Amino acid sequence: MREPPLIVTIELDEASFAWFEDLRRRHYPEERNRVPAHLTLFHALPGEREREIAPVLEAACRGLRPIRLEVGGPWSLGRGVAYRIVSPELERLRADLAKSLEPWLAAQDRAPFRPHVTVQNKAEPESARRLLEHLLHEFEPFGALAAGLLVWRYERGLWRSLAHLPFEGE
Numbered sequence: 001m002r003e004p005p006l007i008v009t010i011e012l013d014e015a016s017f018a019w020f021e022d023l024r025r026r027h028y029p030e031e032r033n034r035v036p037a038h039l040t041l042f043h044a045l046p047g048e049r050e051r052e053i054a055p056v057l058e059a060a061c062r063g064l065r066p067i068r069l070e071v072g073g074p075w076s077l078g079r080g081v082a083y084r085i086v087s088p089e090l091e092r093l094r095a096d097l098a099k100s101l102e103p104w105l106a107a108q109d110r111a112p113f114r115p116h117v118t119v120q121n122k123a124e125p126e127s128a129r130r131l132l133e134h135l136l137h138e139f140e141p142f143g144a145l146a147a148g149l150l151v152w153r154y155e156r157g158l159w160r161s162l163a164h165l166p167f168e169g170e
Helices: 014-027 047-062 088-104 125-138
Strands: 006-012 040-045 067-076 081-086 116-120 142-155 158-166
Touching: 006 014, 006 047, 006 158, 014 116, 014 142, 040 047, 040 088, 047 088, 047 142, 047 158, 067 088, 067 116, 067 125, 081 125, 116 125
Parallel strands: none
Antiparallel strands: 006 040, 006 142, 067 081, 067 142, 081 116, 142 158
16 A cells, blocks of 8 residues: 655745735635645655655755745736745755655656745635735735745645754754
């Protein structure tokens, strides 16, 4: 039997996470909002390879300091809204990890990386359009920090926390 897949996300600084989580709780359809606000690096690494994957993630975190992120404007997902995240350093980290994890990347994780945090998804298109207009009107860009990696196991639609890997560099 195959192990459920692993998901790797960025640990956001407390204030930024709280801001995104508040938006997600207010605008994500309640019956579908089963996980916290997140910025995903990898969507589906093979769970049965956890012993090989964990050391790669741990090694990457050891030499890193927190990464500066710029939260860009909201954009349409069609049936939802997400905020763009801009950070060349985050993109380098993701590319380096993708090289190391390449044999185990699913199709979704081989696609171009577009860092974002989703605050609404699977909503009615008109509702998503109205939310986007509202969020665009009130948005002011701001900075955030990526403080580490979070590793999750996907289990029947829920995410179970497996590891918190802080960026430990000076």
